[in-house]
Amino acid sequence: MSGSSRIQHPDFARKVVPAEEAAAVIAPGETVGMSGFTGAGHPKSLPPALARRISDAHAAGQPFQVDLWTGASTAPELDGALAAVDGIARRLPYQSDPVTREKINTGGIDYLDVHLSHVAQLAWEGFLGPLDIAVVEVSGITADGGLVPSSSVGNNKTWLDLADRVVLEVNSWQPAALDGMHDVYYGTALPPHRRPVQLTHPSDRIGVPHLRVDPAKVVAVVETHAPDRNTPFSPPDDTARAIAGHLIEYLEHQVSRGRLPAGLLPLQSGVGNVANAVLSGLQESRFEQLTAYTEVVQDGMLDLLRSGTLTFASATAFSLSPTAIEEFTSNVEEFRDRIVLRPQEISNHPELVRRLGVIAMNGMIEADVYGNVNSTHLMGSRMQNGIGGSGDFARNAFLSAFVSPSTAKGGAISAIVPMVSHVDHTEHDVAVIVTEQGLADLRGLSPRKRAQQVIERCAHPDYRAMLTDYTERALHGAHGRHTPHLLDEALSWHSRFLQTGSMRPV
Secondary structure: OOOHHHEOOHHHHOOEOOHHHHHOOOOOOOEEEEOOEOOEOOOOOHHHHHHHHHHHHHHOOOOOOEEEEOOOOOOHHHHHHHHHOOOEEEEEOOOOOHHHHHHHHOOOOEEOOOOHHHHHHHHHHOOOOOOOEEEEEEEEEOOOOOEEEOOEOEOHHHHHHHOOEEEEEEEOOOOHHHOOOEOEOOOOOOOOOOOOOOOOOOOOOOOEOOEOOOHHHEEEEEEEOOOOOOOOOOOOOHHHHHHHHHHHHHHHHHHHOOOOOOOOOOEEEOOOHHHHHHHHHHHOOOOOOEEEEOOEEEHHHHHHHHHOOEEEEEEOEEEOOHHHHHHHHHOHHHHHOOEEEOEHHHHOOHHHHHHHOOEEEEEOOEEEOOOOEEOOEEOOOEEOOOOOOHHHHHOOOOEEEEEOOOEEHHHOEEOEEOOOOOOOEOHHHOOEEEEOOEEEEOOOOOHHHHHHHHHHHHOOHHHHHHHHHHHHHHHHHOOOOOOOOOOOOOOHHHHHHHHHOOOOOO
């Protein structure tokens, strides 16, 4: 299908321009809200054109940067291209691009790491400042001006509503049959005018299938035919399979104890190879009639849907490998009835997560012996990606599990440490910690009992004796015995790694 056939509304069709002309409507210092969530649904043509314009301005000695808001991480042709030409002054709410990450960690980009469910509210309340322009990918425009979302929804509704001006990218690479897969809820409001969100099951539809925009705000439409950033997942290794096995065995045990129903509760899974291994493990388990209320549909979840093990998935975006994209595109009509994509303020809505009783499974960088989790910072100071939606789910989930290999850098780093170098999820929000060594259920345990479980079940053997020695000495040497710490040693493992390249003593 040609790009032009995706634009059924004549007023929008008359606004079609090349990407370079559309990029020219963005001025230095403006705030730009772009679509995109985990490499899905981001504009493909305008960001590189904008990057070229910024590069030319800098070469002429003219400063040119923008503030960039998105749904979550995007792709090299957006985040990477703009960061490479020093075109981003401020970035939010989440990123995973290596060029952007380096600019953040060298102080070149101001980065706001925000809970994904909070972004729309912060924007509407004005805390982030005005939004000058929205650049949003859609898969089509209907005859009555409705915007058919593409492979992510993210914050697009908010950007279209708040922006002074709008550029639309109509991407004919996106399957036309996506039309009908989305559920865009327009019932949110700020206090004191909020009302309950009437969603009681992941499959409920409470909104409309299309985004809407004031046609007078649309200053340009760009046609493109380009794929999402499709990152392949590595096949599960022995470590990932062991983590998945521990978690699935634990879920089976919870069912046998009557703490979970046979079909579990709605699943949420973070993105990554370990998370995908857990989903693959569910495929081989005895569980059936599962549902998902999550942020992204990734390969493992698509496999579960295809087999019927998963009956329905609610998310805000896809995050699929090239192979899975082909599978999805070939069977999009079938998947359309079993997947719904929502705005991220709904997919990550804390009250909905709590009420639905979601089982949250997210990755971590490190956990300390008392159950605090760091999911964003390396060695306390260097931002990795961001908190994403893990906090939205962890604090409100019925069961919150954090997973990681027990070591990194060939064993030079322990994922279990005396004290985390940065806290994203406190001990109060962490129910279960899982490594390839085992699983620690921390619910109902005091700090010292949690420490015993985390060390015995999750720490790598190379570090277990060191952790035990620390906690025993802290118990007798700290000024308090509730959560014993030796403050002059608590972060010494991180300091040792920065000085010697290993957390192990020299």
